[in-house]
Amino acid sequence: MTIDQGIETTEWYFKQLRLNKIQKIIFQESWKGDSYIEIANNFSYDIGYVTDSGSKLWQLLSELIGEKVTKKNFQLVLEQYRSNIHDGKTEFFQKSVTEPISYATLNAGECQDWGEAIDVSFFCGRTAELVSLKQWIVDDRCRLIVLLGMGGIGKTALAVKCATQIQEEFECIVWKSLRNSPSVLSLLTEIILFLSGGLQEVETLETVEQQISSLIELLRSKRCLLILDNAESILQSGQQSGHYRDDYEGYGQLLRRVADERHQSCVILTSREKPVGLTAREGKTLPVRSLQLSGLSQLEAKSILQAKGLTSExxxxxxxxxxxxxxxxxLKISATTIQSVYDGNVSKFLQQGTIVFGDIWDLLDQQFNRLSDIEKQVMYRLAANRNCLTLQELQKDISPKVSNRELLEALEFLQQRSLVERQQTLFIPHPVIREYIAETLILNAYLLEKEIHEP
Ligand SMILES: Nc1ncnc2c1ncn2[C@@H]1O[C@H](COP(=O)(O)OP(=O)(O)O)[C@@H](O)[C@H]1O
Ligand SMILES: [Mg+2]
Incomplete structure (x- = not known):
């Protein structure tokens, strides 16, 4: 087949199949014999997005033709199919092809509000996490997913990455940050107006219940992806960790109903702490899941440092x-400091011994102020010991005495917030957190002394 014939043929298929943009690109370039990696590079797409869209395309064609279609054999199978049509042996794709692709073709970009979503053009790793998330959202049709992890670990970045990779699954996408703790009524009003295209008369919805019902109705009528970032902002700190702040209990109702009621949409929540009431709803076969994020691997982390100008050698x-x-x-903050203060010399930076400074300090301050007394004590004990501690060792150190259950609960919370990691029966804080605590203890002692001397 000549190139011209090839183009004529692919265009004929485009018309018949009504492919969307990415599907067309994959079809055309695969026809030319390009690999997924080449397609991703040539068209500046994420490789995961290309392979995913590709496998979906072959699957769709397999269903339509009733024969296994792959990237390798699609040309052969389709050409055979086309010649059968010419010979009158079969009609072209009797099944409707528009239905499974309609979201992508109908709505690309029209019903999307990415709000404060960050740029993820540079993103590394998280392959396993992305696979799980996509499976939960696309295959398992989960209604509520919670991304958990300490500040800076990459929850927001992962949520953006995932959402961009699966955007064609959805008719509408809405991204909302809860950083400034909007009231649930104002948040719901904005979302309802957006999803209904301004058609829903929100003024008539007086109570939170009515607004939630209206939202669920919208989530039922179209497949929407709703991302609520920074959910810790609407949660209490300290003893009541995971409970909603006063006047924010409406969010609890919202999440419970999103989890429990039937609809075809998905809500992704990112938070440092898990809101109460969700654990009981979670499960491998249930439509509510949570994913705890830990740090990037050595290799992935190195590529972040490399992007900031440090070399991996x-x-x-x-x-x-x-x-x-x-x-x-x-890592990003430290890399910047290493460049600007230490002339790019990592060893010099490490030699100075203090690895907590600037923004990370603020970041950890925020985390720490949220802890209850027991949790703080546990953190102090763990930080004061260079070795990992067992539960019994910890309990001995804490005063006034706490029960096993209280201690386990505290450790559970600290693990959830990624402040403490567990290695079998031992508990350890992250190195950066240990350093932070050591510093704050010094600082506190210093402040106390000052207070005594200068009342
Ligand atoms: N996998 C990743 N690859 C590259 N950069 C990342 C990755 N994950 C996070 N980052 C970057 O690290 C910073 C913190 O990530 P972010 O998603 O804001 O964390 P969180 O939401 O958990 O507080 C951001 O600048 C983000 O771009
Ligand atoms: Mg975030």
Missing amino acids: QLGIDQLVQCYAGNPLA
């Missing part, structure tokens, strides 16, 4: 990654 790079337990934010 540099002395001390591995140690730097370990120091920050693969926390991308901490």
Whole structure:
């Protein structure tokens, strides 16, 4: 077949199949014999997005033709099919082809509000997490997914990445940050107006219940992806961790109903702490799931440092990654400091001993102020000990005495917030957090002394 014939043929297929943009590109380039990697590179697409869209395309064609279609054999199978049509042996794709692709073709870009979503053009790793999320959302049709992890670990970045990779699954996408703690009524009003295209008369919905019902109705009528970022902002800190702040209990109702009621949409929540009431609704076969994020791998973390101008062969790079337990934010901030203060010399930076500074300090301050007394004590004990501690050792140290259950609960919370990691029966805080605590203890002692001397 000549190139011209090839183009004529692919165009004929485009018309028959009504493919969307990415499907057309994959079809055309695969016809030319290009690999997924080449397609991703040539068209500046994410490789995961290309392979996913590709496998969906072959699956769709397999269903239509009733024969297994793959990237390797699609040309052969389709040409055979086309010649059968010419010979009058079969009609072209009796089944409707528009239905499964309609979201993508109908709505591309029309019903999307990405709000404060961050740019993820540079993104590394998280392959396993993306696979799980996509399976939960696309295959298992989960209604509520919670992304958990400490500040800076990459929850927001992962949510954006995932959403961009599966956007064609959805008719509408809405991204909302809860950072400034909007009231549930104002949040719902905005979302309802957006999803209904301004048609829903929100003024008539007086109560939170009515608004939630109206939203669920919309989530039932179209497949929407709703992302609520920074949900810790509407949760209490301290003893009542995971409980909603006063006047924010409406969010609890919203999440419970999104989880429990039948609809075809998905809500992704990112938070440092898990809101109460969700654990009981979660399960491998249930439509509510949560994903706890830990740090990036050594290799992935190194590519972040590399992007910030440090080379992976540099002395001390591995140690730097370990120091920050693969926390991308901490790595990015430290890399910037290493460049500007230490002339790009990682070892010099590590030698100065203090690995907590600037923004990370603020980041950890925020985390720490949210802890209850027991949790703080546990953190102090763990930080004061260079070795990992067992539960019994910890309990001995804490005063006033606490029960096993209280201690386990505290440890559970600290693990959830990624402040403490568990290695079998031992507990350890992240290195960066240990450093932070050591510093704050010094600071507190210093402040106390000042208070005594200068009342
Ligand atoms: N997998 C990743 N690859 C590259 N950069 C990342 C990755 N994950 C996070 N980052 C970057 O690290 C920083 C912190 O990530 P973010 O998603 O804001 O964390 P969180 O939402 O958990 O507080 C951001 O600048 C983000 O772009
Ligand atoms: Mg975030």
